[in-house]
Amino acid sequence: MKKIAIGGGQGFWGDSPDAALHMLRHADIQYMSCDYLAELTLSIMARQQVKDPSKGYAPDFVSRILKEAGKEAWQKNIRICTNAGGMNITGCVDAIHEWASSQDMKGYRIGYVTGDNIKDKIPKLLKDGWTFPNLDYEGDFKDIQDKIYNVNAYIGHEGIEGCLSQGADVVITGRAADSALFLAPLKHEFGWAADDWDNLARGIMAGHLLECGGQGAGGNYMYDWRNVPRMDELGFPIAELTEDTMDITKAPDCGGIICEQSCKEQFLYEVLDPANYITPDVNVDVSHATITQIGDNRVRIGGIKGKPKPDTLKLCVGYHxxxxxxxxxxxxxxxxxxxxxxxxxxxxxxxxxxxxxxxxxxxxxxxxxxxxxxxxxxxxxxxxxxxxxxxxxxxxxxxxxxxxxxxxxxxxxxxxxxxxxxxxxxxxxxxxxxALWPTVVPRDAVDIQSHILEVK
Amino acid sequence: MAEIYLNDIAHGRSGDKGDTSNVCVYARKPEYYKIIEREVTPEKLKEHFGDMVQGEIVRYAVPTLGGFNFVMKHALGGGATMSLRLDSLGKSMGSAVMRLKIHVNDGEL
Incomplete structure:
Protein backbone atom coordinates (compact mmCIF):
# COMPACT_ATOMS: atom_id res chain seq x y z
CA MET A 1 0.00 0.00 0.00
CA LYS A 2 1.28 3.43 -0.90
CA LYS A 3 2.70 5.35 2.05
CA ILE A 4 3.86 8.96 2.03
CA ALA A 5 5.92 10.52 4.80
CA ILE A 6 6.13 14.29 5.22
CA GLY A 7 8.01 16.23 7.86
CA GLY A 8 7.49 19.64 9.45
CA GLY A 9 10.74 21.56 9.19
CA GLN A 10 10.03 25.00 10.68
CA GLY A 11 7.46 26.41 13.07
CA PHE A 12 8.06 30.11 12.45
CA TRP A 13 10.53 32.60 11.02
CA GLY A 14 13.51 32.38 13.35
CA ASP A 15 13.03 28.74 14.32
CA SER A 16 16.06 26.47 14.76
CA PRO A 17 17.11 24.63 11.58
CA ASP A 18 18.54 21.68 13.53
CA ALA A 19 15.53 19.39 13.40
CA ALA A 20 14.88 20.11 9.71
CA LEU A 21 18.49 19.28 8.80
CA HIS A 22 18.43 16.12 10.91
CA MET A 23 15.19 15.08 9.23
CA LEU A 24 16.51 15.69 5.71
CA ARG A 25 19.64 13.68 6.49
CA HIS A 26 18.24 10.80 8.53
CA ALA A 27 14.48 10.38 8.15
CA ASP A 28 12.74 8.28 5.52
CA ILE A 29 10.56 11.04 4.12
CA GLN A 30 9.45 12.10 0.65
CA TYR A 31 8.44 15.66 1.54
CA MET A 32 9.23 18.35 4.04
CA SER A 33 7.24 21.56 4.51
CA CYS A 34 8.44 24.64 6.33
CA ASP A 35 6.13 27.29 7.77
CA TYR A 36 7.65 30.74 8.25
CA LEU A 37 4.63 32.99 8.55
CA ALA A 38 2.86 33.98 11.74
CA GLU A 39 0.01 36.49 11.67
CA LEU A 40 2.19 39.59 11.64
CA THR A 41 5.25 38.28 9.79
CA LEU A 42 4.11 39.57 6.41
CA SER A 43 3.72 43.10 7.77
CA ILE A 44 7.26 42.97 9.16
CA MET A 45 8.51 41.68 5.80
CA ALA A 46 6.56 44.37 3.94
CA ARG A 47 8.16 47.05 6.09
CA GLN A 48 11.62 45.56 5.47
CA GLN A 49 10.97 45.54 1.75
CA VAL A 50 10.02 49.23 1.74
CA LYS A 51 13.48 50.02 3.12
CA ASP A 52 15.34 47.46 0.98
CA PRO A 53 13.56 45.96 -2.07
CA SER A 54 15.80 42.85 -1.97
CA LYS A 55 14.30 41.89 1.41
CA GLY A 56 10.80 40.80 2.33
CA TYR A 57 11.21 37.00 2.49
CA ALA A 58 12.74 34.53 4.95
CA PRO A 59 16.37 34.28 3.81
CA ASP A 60 17.04 31.68 6.52
CA PHE A 61 15.29 29.09 4.38
CA VAL A 62 18.04 29.45 1.80
CA SER A 63 20.98 30.19 4.11
CA ARG A 64 20.21 27.79 6.96
CA ILE A 65 18.32 24.93 5.32
CA LEU A 66 18.92 24.68 1.58
CA LYS A 67 22.62 25.60 1.73
CA GLU A 68 23.14 23.01 4.46
CA ALA A 69 21.08 20.09 3.19
CA GLY A 70 19.15 21.18 0.10
CA LYS A 71 21.36 19.37 -2.37
CA GLU A 72 21.26 16.15 -0.37
CA ALA A 73 17.47 16.46 -0.20
CA TRP A 74 17.32 16.86 -3.98
CA GLN A 75 19.56 13.85 -4.54
CA LYS A 76 17.33 11.79 -2.25
CA ASN A 77 14.25 13.16 -4.00
CA ILE A 78 12.84 14.86 -0.93
CA ARG A 79 10.69 17.73 -2.14
CA ILE A 80 10.29 20.82 0.01
CA CYS A 81 7.32 23.22 0.20
CA THR A 82 7.53 26.50 2.07
CA ASN A 83 5.88 29.88 2.47
CA ALA A 84 9.32 31.46 2.98
CA GLY A 85 8.61 33.69 -0.03
CA GLY A 86 6.64 36.02 2.22
CA MET A 87 6.23 39.39 0.52
CA ASN A 88 9.04 38.84 -1.97
CA ILE A 89 8.54 35.50 -3.69
CA THR A 90 10.74 36.31 -6.66
CA GLY A 91 13.52 37.51 -4.33
CA CYS A 92 13.41 34.15 -2.59
CA VAL A 93 13.29 32.27 -5.89
CA ASP A 94 16.28 34.24 -7.21
CA ALA A 95 18.29 33.42 -4.09
CA ILE A 96 17.47 29.72 -4.47
CA HIS A 97 18.31 29.81 -8.16
CA GLU A 98 21.66 31.43 -7.43
CA TRP A 99 22.46 28.83 -4.78
CA ALA A 100 21.38 25.83 -6.90
CA SER A 101 23.32 27.14 -9.91
CA SER A 102 26.46 27.46 -7.79
CA GLN A 103 26.00 23.86 -6.65
CA ASP A 104 25.88 22.49 -10.16
CA MET A 105 22.30 21.30 -9.68
CA LYS A 106 21.28 21.23 -13.33
CA GLY A 107 17.62 20.33 -13.74
CA TYR A 108 16.64 21.49 -10.22
CA ARG A 109 13.10 22.76 -10.54
CA ILE A 110 12.03 25.70 -8.42
CA GLY A 111 8.28 26.10 -8.27
CA TYR A 112 6.60 29.24 -7.02
CA VAL A 113 3.07 30.38 -6.46
CA THR A 114 1.88 33.94 -7.00
CA GLY A 115 -1.44 35.65 -6.40
CA ASP A 116 -1.82 35.89 -2.63
CA ASN A 117 -0.71 39.53 -2.57
CA ILE A 118 -3.86 41.46 -3.54
CA LYS A 119 -2.98 44.91 -2.23
CA ASP A 120 -3.27 46.38 -5.73
CA LYS A 121 -6.79 45.02 -6.08
CA ILE A 122 -8.18 46.86 -3.06
CA PRO A 123 -9.44 49.99 -4.88
CA LYS A 124 -11.30 47.91 -7.45
CA LEU A 125 -12.83 45.63 -4.81
CA LEU A 126 -13.98 48.65 -2.81
CA LYS A 127 -15.46 50.16 -5.95
CA ASP A 128 -17.28 46.91 -6.63
CA GLY A 129 -18.89 47.20 -3.22
CA TRP A 130 -16.77 44.85 -1.08
CA THR A 131 -16.45 46.51 2.33
CA PHE A 132 -13.75 44.37 4.02
CA PRO A 133 -15.80 44.04 7.22
CA ASN A 134 -13.77 43.73 10.42
CA LEU A 135 -14.69 40.35 11.86
CA ASP A 136 -13.56 41.14 15.41
CA TYR A 137 -14.18 44.82 15.97
CA GLU A 138 -16.22 47.67 14.58
CA GLY A 139 -14.62 50.10 12.19
CA ASP A 140 -14.51 51.27 8.60
CA PHE A 141 -11.86 49.81 6.34
CA LYS A 142 -11.52 53.12 4.52
CA ASP A 143 -10.11 54.68 7.72
CA ILE A 144 -7.04 52.43 7.58
CA GLN A 145 -6.71 52.23 3.82
CA ASP A 146 -3.80 54.65 3.54
CA LYS A 147 -1.90 53.04 6.44
CA ILE A 148 -1.80 49.51 5.04
CA TYR A 149 1.47 47.59 4.78
CA ASN A 150 0.19 44.42 3.20
CA VAL A 151 -2.95 42.65 2.02
CA ASN A 152 -2.48 38.93 1.46
CA ALA A 153 -5.05 36.20 1.08
CA TYR A 154 -4.57 32.92 2.90
CA ILE A 155 -4.47 30.67 -0.12
CA GLY A 156 -4.92 26.91 -0.24
CA HIS A 157 -3.08 23.97 -1.75
CA GLU A 158 -3.93 24.51 -5.44
CA GLY A 159 -0.91 26.54 -6.54
CA ILE A 160 1.53 24.32 -4.65
CA GLU A 161 0.04 21.17 -6.12
CA GLY A 162 0.26 22.83 -9.53
CA CYS A 163 4.02 23.24 -9.06
CA LEU A 164 4.46 19.68 -7.79
CA SER A 165 2.57 18.36 -10.83
CA GLN A 166 5.15 20.13 -12.98
CA GLY A 167 7.96 18.36 -11.17
CA ALA A 168 9.03 21.05 -8.73
CA ASP A 169 11.76 20.01 -6.29
CA VAL A 170 11.07 22.99 -4.08
CA VAL A 171 7.94 25.17 -3.96
CA ILE A 172 7.94 28.75 -2.70
CA THR A 173 4.78 30.60 -1.75
CA GLY A 174 3.71 33.76 -0.03
CA ARG A 175 0.75 33.58 2.32
CA ALA A 176 -0.25 29.99 1.68
CA ALA A 177 -2.06 28.69 4.76
CA ASP A 178 0.39 26.76 6.93
CA SER A 179 -1.48 23.49 6.59
CA ALA A 180 -1.87 23.87 2.80
CA LEU A 181 1.91 23.38 2.53
CA PHE A 182 1.33 19.84 3.80
CA LEU A 183 -2.01 19.06 2.15
CA ALA A 184 -0.68 19.85 -1.33
CA PRO A 185 1.94 17.05 -1.51
CA LEU A 186 -0.47 14.54 0.05
CA LYS A 187 -3.28 15.38 -2.36
CA HIS A 188 -0.80 15.28 -5.23
CA GLU A 189 0.46 11.83 -4.23
CA PHE A 190 -2.86 10.19 -3.41
CA GLY A 191 -4.78 11.87 -6.20
CA TRP A 192 -7.61 13.00 -3.93
CA ALA A 193 -10.46 14.78 -5.70
CA ALA A 194 -10.97 18.51 -5.10
CA ASP A 195 -14.20 17.71 -3.27
CA ASP A 196 -12.97 14.66 -1.35
CA TRP A 197 -13.56 16.63 1.85
CA ASP A 198 -12.76 13.86 4.33
CA ASN A 199 -9.35 13.18 2.80
CA LEU A 200 -8.58 16.87 2.37
CA ALA A 201 -9.42 17.31 6.05
CA ARG A 202 -7.03 14.49 6.92
CA GLY A 203 -4.27 16.19 4.97
CA ILE A 204 -4.97 19.50 6.68
CA MET A 205 -4.80 17.96 10.14
CA ALA A 206 -1.55 16.20 9.25
CA GLY A 207 -0.27 19.66 8.42
CA HIS A 208 -1.77 21.13 11.56
CA LEU A 209 0.14 18.64 13.70
CA LEU A 210 3.38 19.46 11.86
CA GLU A 211 3.22 23.16 11.06
CA CYS A 212 4.49 24.30 14.46
CA GLY A 213 7.60 22.14 14.33
CA GLY A 214 8.82 21.18 17.79
CA GLN A 215 5.49 22.01 19.38
CA GLY A 216 4.23 18.78 17.82
CA ALA A 217 7.01 16.68 19.32
CA GLY A 218 7.40 17.61 22.96
CA GLY A 219 8.16 21.31 22.81
CA ASN A 220 5.87 23.63 24.81
CA TYR A 221 4.52 20.44 26.34
CA MET A 222 2.50 20.93 29.50
CA TYR A 223 1.64 17.30 30.20
CA ASP A 224 5.10 16.10 31.25
CA TRP A 225 7.77 18.55 30.15
CA ARG A 226 10.34 17.29 32.63
CA ASN A 227 10.51 13.91 30.94
CA VAL A 228 10.81 14.92 27.30
CA PRO A 229 13.90 13.02 26.13
CA ARG A 230 16.85 15.11 24.91
CA MET A 231 15.05 18.44 24.59
CA ASP A 232 18.34 19.94 23.39
CA GLU A 233 18.07 17.75 20.28
CA LEU A 234 14.31 18.03 19.86
CA GLY A 235 13.16 16.35 16.67
CA PHE A 236 10.20 17.70 14.72
CA PRO A 237 7.17 15.57 13.83
CA ILE A 238 6.64 13.51 10.71
CA ALA A 239 3.26 12.38 9.35
CA GLU A 240 2.94 9.06 7.54
CA LEU A 241 -0.21 8.60 5.52
CA THR A 242 -1.74 5.78 3.57
CA GLU A 243 -5.18 5.81 1.95
CA ASP A 244 -6.62 4.62 5.26
CA THR A 245 -4.29 5.64 8.04
CA MET A 246 -2.50 8.65 9.43
CA ASP A 247 0.35 8.25 11.91
CA ILE A 248 2.52 10.86 13.58
CA THR A 249 6.11 9.93 14.36
CA LYS A 250 9.59 11.51 14.26
CA ALA A 251 13.02 10.90 12.78
CA PRO A 252 15.30 8.23 14.23
CA ASP A 253 17.95 9.26 16.74
CA CYS A 254 16.64 12.61 17.87
CA GLY A 255 15.06 13.97 21.04
CA GLY A 256 11.47 14.84 21.71
CA ILE A 257 8.38 12.73 22.24
CA ILE A 258 5.44 11.63 20.13
CA CYS A 259 2.63 10.35 22.32
CA GLU A 260 -1.10 10.71 22.78
CA GLN A 261 -0.74 13.79 24.99
CA SER A 262 1.85 15.58 22.86
CA CYS A 263 -0.38 15.19 19.80
CA LYS A 264 -3.50 16.24 21.71
CA GLU A 265 -1.91 19.48 22.87
CA GLN A 266 -1.07 20.44 19.29
CA PHE A 267 -4.28 19.06 17.82
CA LEU A 268 -6.58 21.87 19.00
CA TYR A 269 -3.87 24.55 19.11
CA GLU A 270 -5.27 27.71 17.54
CA VAL A 271 -8.45 25.87 16.55
CA LEU A 272 -11.67 27.67 17.44
CA ASP A 273 -14.79 25.51 16.92
CA PRO A 274 -13.50 21.91 16.57
CA ALA A 275 -16.49 21.02 14.37
CA ASN A 276 -15.74 23.89 11.98
CA TYR A 277 -12.02 24.48 11.65
CA ILE A 278 -12.11 26.65 8.57
CA THR A 279 -9.19 26.58 6.14
CA PRO A 280 -9.02 27.74 2.51
CA ASP A 281 -9.09 24.09 1.42
CA VAL A 282 -11.79 22.49 3.53
CA ASN A 283 -13.94 23.06 6.60
CA VAL A 284 -12.50 20.49 9.00
CA ASP A 285 -14.50 18.66 11.67
CA VAL A 286 -12.33 17.16 14.41
CA SER A 287 -15.10 17.02 16.99
CA HIS A 288 -15.06 13.21 16.87
CA ALA A 289 -11.36 12.67 16.24
CA THR A 290 -9.33 9.97 17.95
CA ILE A 291 -5.67 9.95 18.95
CA THR A 292 -4.18 6.58 19.91
CA GLN A 293 -0.68 5.52 20.83
CA ILE A 294 0.20 2.52 18.64
CA GLY A 295 3.94 2.27 19.19
CA ASP A 296 7.07 3.89 20.49
CA ASN A 297 6.88 7.54 19.36
CA ARG A 298 4.02 6.62 17.06
CA VAL A 299 0.44 7.83 17.32
CA ARG A 300 -2.52 7.10 15.05
CA ILE A 301 -5.01 9.85 14.24
CA GLY A 302 -8.54 8.98 13.16
CA GLY A 303 -12.12 10.21 12.93
CA ILE A 304 -11.40 13.39 10.96
CA LYS A 305 -14.21 14.63 8.73
CA GLY A 306 -14.41 17.39 6.16
CA LYS A 307 -17.09 19.70 4.78
CA PRO A 308 -17.03 21.97 1.71
CA LYS A 309 -14.55 24.83 1.72
CA PRO A 310 -15.77 28.41 2.30
CA ASP A 311 -16.60 30.81 -0.55
CA THR A 312 -14.37 33.49 0.93
CA LEU A 313 -10.68 33.57 1.80
CA LYS A 314 -9.34 35.01 5.02
CA LEU A 315 -7.17 38.07 4.52
CA CYS A 316 -4.01 39.10 6.32
CA VAL A 317 -4.15 42.91 6.37
CA GLY A 318 -1.39 44.62 8.34
CA TYR A 319 -1.51 48.37 8.93
CA HIS A 320 0.20 51.08 10.94
CA ALA A 435 -2.24 45.94 13.71
CA LEU A 436 -4.22 43.34 11.83
CA TRP A 437 -7.58 43.96 10.22
CA PRO A 438 -9.30 40.57 10.30
CA THR A 439 -11.46 40.23 7.20
CA VAL A 440 -12.23 38.10 4.14
CA VAL A 441 -12.46 38.47 0.36
CA PRO A 442 -14.47 36.56 -2.23
CA ARG A 443 -12.45 33.61 -3.48
CA ASP A 444 -12.66 34.79 -7.10
CA ALA A 445 -10.80 38.01 -6.24
CA VAL A 446 -7.64 35.94 -5.91
CA ASP A 447 -5.85 34.65 -9.01
CA ILE A 448 -3.40 31.89 -8.02
CA GLN A 449 -0.69 31.00 -10.55
CA SER A 450 1.94 28.24 -10.50
CA HIS A 451 5.36 28.84 -12.09
CA ILE A 452 8.53 26.80 -12.63
CA LEU A 453 12.12 28.01 -12.94
CA GLU A 454 14.58 25.28 -13.89
CA VAL A 455 18.29 25.48 -13.19
CA LYS A 456 20.14 25.19 -16.52
CA MET B 1 -14.74 17.69 49.11
CA ALA B 2 -11.40 19.25 48.32
CA GLU B 3 -10.25 22.33 46.46
CA ILE B 4 -7.47 21.72 43.92
CA TYR B 5 -5.96 23.46 40.93
CA LEU B 6 -7.26 22.40 37.52
CA ASN B 7 -3.57 21.86 36.79
CA ASP B 8 -3.65 18.80 39.05
CA ILE B 9 -5.99 16.89 36.75
CA ALA B 10 -5.59 18.53 33.33
CA HIS B 11 -3.09 19.63 30.71
CA GLY B 12 -3.37 21.68 27.54
CA ARG B 13 -1.97 24.49 25.43
CA SER B 14 -2.88 28.06 24.52
CA GLY B 15 -2.80 29.65 21.10
CA ASP B 16 -3.77 32.99 19.59
CA LYS B 17 -5.66 34.29 16.58
CA GLY B 18 -5.56 38.05 16.69
CA ASP B 19 -7.10 39.07 20.01
CA THR B 20 -8.74 35.67 20.49
CA SER B 21 -7.09 33.15 22.79
CA ASN B 22 -7.87 29.45 22.67
CA VAL B 23 -6.93 27.04 25.42
CA CYS B 24 -7.44 23.31 25.00
CA VAL B 25 -7.87 21.44 28.26
CA TYR B 26 -7.52 17.65 28.44
CA ALA B 27 -8.12 15.30 31.34
CA ARG B 28 -4.91 13.72 32.61
CA LYS B 29 -6.92 10.53 33.23
CA PRO B 30 -10.14 9.59 31.38
CA GLU B 31 -12.17 9.66 34.62
CA TYR B 32 -11.27 13.33 35.17
CA TYR B 33 -13.20 14.41 32.06
CA LYS B 34 -16.46 14.58 33.99
CA ILE B 35 -14.87 16.73 36.70
CA ILE B 36 -13.64 19.20 34.10
CA GLU B 37 -17.04 19.18 32.42
CA ARG B 38 -18.71 20.04 35.71
CA GLU B 39 -16.17 22.46 37.15
CA VAL B 40 -14.70 24.37 34.22
CA THR B 41 -17.63 26.26 32.78
CA PRO B 42 -17.30 29.40 30.65
CA GLU B 43 -18.95 31.33 33.49
CA LYS B 44 -16.32 30.21 35.99
CA LEU B 45 -13.50 31.07 33.61
CA LYS B 46 -15.01 34.47 32.94
CA GLU B 47 -15.06 35.13 36.68
CA HIS B 48 -11.50 33.74 37.00
CA PHE B 49 -10.08 36.14 34.43
CA GLY B 50 -12.19 39.21 35.19
CA ASP B 51 -11.39 42.15 32.89
CA MET B 52 -8.34 40.35 31.56
CA VAL B 53 -10.72 38.65 29.11
CA GLN B 54 -13.07 41.29 27.72
CA GLY B 55 -15.14 39.16 25.37
CA GLU B 56 -17.23 36.03 25.60
CA ILE B 57 -15.85 32.60 26.45
CA VAL B 58 -17.19 29.58 24.59
CA ARG B 59 -16.51 25.96 25.51
CA TYR B 60 -16.43 23.19 22.90
CA ALA B 61 -16.37 19.57 24.05
CA VAL B 62 -14.39 16.90 22.25
CA PRO B 63 -15.22 13.79 24.32
CA THR B 64 -13.37 11.43 21.98
CA LEU B 65 -10.16 13.20 22.99
CA GLY B 66 -11.16 13.60 26.62
CA GLY B 67 -11.01 17.35 26.50
CA PHE B 68 -12.45 20.76 25.76
CA ASN B 69 -11.48 23.79 23.74
CA PHE B 70 -12.08 27.18 25.33
CA VAL B 71 -12.26 30.12 22.97
CA MET B 72 -11.91 33.53 24.63
CA LYS B 73 -12.55 36.68 22.64
CA HIS B 74 -10.81 39.99 23.25
CA ALA B 75 -8.56 38.16 25.63
CA LEU B 76 -5.06 39.36 24.78
CA GLY B 77 -5.16 43.09 25.30
CA GLY B 78 -5.56 43.70 21.59
CA GLY B 79 -3.66 40.71 20.29
CA ALA B 80 -0.12 39.95 19.28
CA THR B 81 0.27 43.05 17.22
CA MET B 82 -1.13 45.64 19.55
CA SER B 83 -1.02 44.23 23.03
CA LEU B 84 1.10 46.02 25.63
CA ARG B 85 1.23 42.86 27.71
CA LEU B 86 4.52 41.04 28.18
CA ASP B 87 2.77 37.90 26.97
CA SER B 88 1.15 39.44 23.92
CA LEU B 89 0.62 36.05 22.28
CA GLY B 90 -1.04 34.54 25.32
CA LYS B 91 1.49 31.73 25.56
CA SER B 92 0.81 31.58 29.29
CA MET B 93 -2.99 31.70 29.00
CA GLY B 94 -2.90 27.89 29.14
CA SER B 95 -1.27 27.85 32.55
CA ALA B 96 -3.49 30.74 33.63
CA VAL B 97 -6.52 28.52 32.93
CA MET B 98 -4.84 25.66 34.81
CA ARG B 99 -4.66 27.97 37.80
CA LEU B 100 -8.44 27.81 38.19
CA LYS B 101 -9.41 26.35 41.55
CA ILE B 102 -11.95 23.55 41.27
CA HIS B 103 -13.83 21.32 43.67
CA VAL B 104 -13.58 17.56 43.67
CA ASN B 105 -15.74 15.21 45.70
CA ASP B 106 -14.33 12.54 47.97
CA GLY B 107 -13.32 9.52 45.96
CA GLU B 108 -13.26 11.34 42.62
CA LEU B 109 -9.46 11.42 42.36
Missing part, protein backbone atom coordinates in the same frame (compact mmCIF):
# COMPACT_ATOMS: atom_id res chain seq x y z
CA UNK A 321 -1.58 51.65 14.24
CA UNK A 322 0.77 53.80 16.32
CA UNK A 323 3.78 53.56 18.61
CA UNK A 324 4.76 51.91 21.83
CA UNK A 325 7.59 51.92 24.28
CA UNK A 326 8.40 49.51 27.10
CA UNK A 327 10.51 50.56 30.09
CA UNK A 328 11.79 48.42 32.96
CA UNK A 329 13.41 49.01 36.31
CA UNK A 330 14.33 46.32 38.84
CA UNK A 331 14.16 46.28 42.65
CA UNK A 332 15.52 43.90 45.27
CA UNK A 333 14.56 42.68 48.73
CA UNK A 334 13.36 44.01 51.09
CA UNK A 335 9.93 45.19 49.97
CA UNK A 336 10.80 44.66 46.31
CA UNK A 337 7.20 44.81 45.07
CA UNK A 338 6.28 47.79 47.23
CA UNK A 339 9.25 49.74 45.87
CA UNK A 340 8.49 48.81 42.28
CA UNK A 341 4.85 49.81 42.68
CA UNK A 342 5.72 53.11 44.34
CA UNK A 343 8.25 53.87 41.61
CA UNK A 344 5.60 53.25 38.97
CA UNK A 345 3.34 55.78 40.72
CA UNK A 346 6.19 58.33 40.79
CA UNK A 347 6.79 57.89 37.07
CA UNK A 348 3.12 58.25 36.20
CA UNK A 349 2.88 61.45 38.29
CA UNK A 350 5.85 62.84 36.37
CA UNK A 351 4.23 61.84 33.10
CA UNK A 352 1.00 63.60 34.09
CA UNK A 353 3.01 66.74 34.83
CA UNK A 354 4.76 66.44 31.45
CA UNK A 355 1.36 66.09 29.85
CA UNK A 356 2.03 62.75 28.19
CA UNK A 357 -1.03 61.85 26.14
CA UNK A 358 -0.98 58.08 26.06
CA UNK A 359 -3.81 56.09 24.52
CA UNK A 360 -2.99 53.19 26.83
CA UNK A 361 -0.62 52.50 29.73
CA UNK A 362 -0.02 48.98 31.00
CA UNK A 363 1.89 48.44 34.24
CA UNK A 364 2.94 45.01 35.46
CA UNK A 365 5.64 43.42 37.61
CA UNK A 366 7.94 40.85 36.06
CA UNK A 367 8.47 37.98 38.45
CA UNK A 368 5.05 38.54 39.91
CA UNK A 369 2.14 39.13 37.55
CA UNK A 370 3.30 40.26 34.12
CA UNK A 371 2.24 36.93 32.56
CA UNK A 372 -0.79 35.86 34.55
CA UNK A 373 -2.03 39.39 35.35
CA UNK A 374 -5.43 39.07 37.08
CA UNK A 375 -4.98 35.44 38.04
CA UNK A 376 -1.49 35.78 39.52
CA UNK A 377 -1.13 35.23 43.25
CA UNK A 378 -0.78 38.72 44.76
CA UNK A 379 -1.48 37.62 48.32
CA UNK A 380 0.50 39.05 51.19
CA UNK A 381 2.24 35.70 51.52
CA UNK A 382 3.34 35.73 47.88
CA UNK A 383 4.69 39.29 48.16
CA UNK A 384 6.49 38.79 51.45
CA UNK A 385 10.21 38.17 51.14
CA UNK A 386 10.19 38.51 47.37
CA UNK A 387 13.85 38.42 46.26
CA UNK A 388 13.36 40.85 43.42
CA UNK A 389 10.73 42.48 41.25
CA UNK A 390 10.89 44.27 37.89
CA UNK A 391 8.60 47.20 37.19
CA UNK A 392 7.43 47.14 33.57
CA UNK A 393 5.61 50.11 32.04
CA UNK A 394 4.32 49.87 28.49
CA UNK A 395 2.86 52.91 26.75
CA UNK A 396 0.93 53.07 23.49
CA UNK A 397 0.21 56.27 21.60
CA UNK A 398 -0.76 57.11 18.07
CA UNK A 399 1.68 60.01 18.41
CA UNK A 400 5.34 58.95 18.44
CA UNK A 401 6.43 62.05 20.40
CA UNK A 402 4.00 61.35 23.23
CA UNK A 403 5.22 57.80 23.49
CA UNK A 404 8.85 58.92 23.66
CA UNK A 405 8.27 61.26 26.60
CA UNK A 406 8.64 58.52 29.19
CA UNK A 407 11.98 57.19 27.94
CA UNK A 408 14.41 59.67 29.58
CA UNK A 409 12.43 59.57 32.84
CA UNK A 410 13.25 55.97 33.77
CA UNK A 411 17.00 55.76 34.47
CA UNK A 412 17.07 58.86 36.77
CA UNK A 413 14.89 56.92 39.20
CA UNK A 414 18.00 54.96 40.17
CA UNK A 415 19.10 58.09 42.06
CA UNK A 416 15.79 59.86 42.49
CA UNK A 417 13.43 57.03 43.42
CA UNK A 418 12.95 54.25 45.95
CA UNK A 419 16.20 52.60 47.10
CA UNK A 420 18.18 50.08 45.08
CA UNK A 421 16.53 50.62 41.69
CA UNK A 422 18.61 48.98 38.98
CA UNK A 423 18.22 50.04 35.37
CA UNK A 424 19.11 47.49 32.70
CA UNK A 425 18.95 46.84 29.02
CA UNK A 426 19.75 50.40 27.97
CA UNK A 427 17.31 53.15 27.11
CA UNK A 428 13.99 51.99 25.73
CA UNK A 429 13.14 52.60 22.08
CA UNK A 430 9.93 53.66 20.46
CA UNK A 431 8.63 50.75 18.40
CA UNK A 432 6.07 50.88 15.65
CA UNK A 433 2.80 49.12 16.41
CA UNK A 434 1.25 47.30 13.51
Missing amino acids: KGWKTVSMLSFAWPDAYEKAKYCGEVIMKKMARLGMRADEVHISYIGLNSLHLNVADMSEEALKNLNECVLRIAVFSEDKKECAKIIPEISPLQLNGPPGASFFGGRAHVQEVM
